[in-house]
Amino acid sequence: MLYTGKTHTTGGRDGASRSSDGRLDIKPSSPGAPGNGTNPEQMFAAGWSACFMGAMGVAAARMKTSLHADASSAAEVDLCSAGGEYFLKVRQPPRAGVQL
Template structure:
């Protein structure tokens, strides 16, 4: 495990009620209702929140990879993240798919950017070896 030498930011939230509750950040920028997946109740679920956080972070990592090559990401760069909640035996597990759209970038270069982003993105690092992840170029 790598020890953090310098903390750049700490996200702080308080969640009550679990999947039928609410979550709020300490600065109130995030203030959402939570609901179980497929329940039809208002609110987001943890899998959606994880997918949103990972895809946003992944785009940042793509930008760093592109910057090293002195190219700019297209304005239309997008990551469609899917996070599955599933079961194996009696345990719950996650799996994920990230489909990356880099319009106008040649496929070989786009794939190289995606691979580098996956090596450097903190969400990718946190999940590496822990969940099945599939990366795709749109």
Template structure:
């Protein structure tokens, strides 16, 4: 059976140095960041912040997609993403909270959009079975 997957974009990033005094730069130059260990005095960002930014942007797009399907107009939408780096006896793990604000919508409709977005957002689909995720309508 032939695959129907069509790649629409490939992000290419070169990273050296890891979390501690590392650097990451995309091949197109649009991303060029310094990396630091979370909580350290370094001036760079960290992988958890990058995941929070990417996931929340993608999740917002998924909400808008689901709203268009339902012919719902969204005026105000904000997502506060929180990514936890947890230390466990067998190593590290991640946890996530996506706090979604849709103040102009009926709560039932807003919750339907959040739930539907969680089912179509590529980040949510990739992570749903590997980390603890809580989505909350605030």
């Protein structure tokens, strides 16, 4: 194991979330709700795409190349419901650049 991120949330989307090291301290919101705050699906998408870019950087380094300075990654996370159960769907539109 390389790293474990730890958070604690109280009150769900109407509460607060904080990381064990205190670097993250937010009040989540519901998707489409008015007001400030981000929702868990946005945070999941940001983490997913950031992790993917990190993996692409490692892969590029192993290939003795590097990612282009403006390389980016996008992720879309859907909150879904079917049959009384909730689940997430993630899409990652492909886009990357490498310098050869």
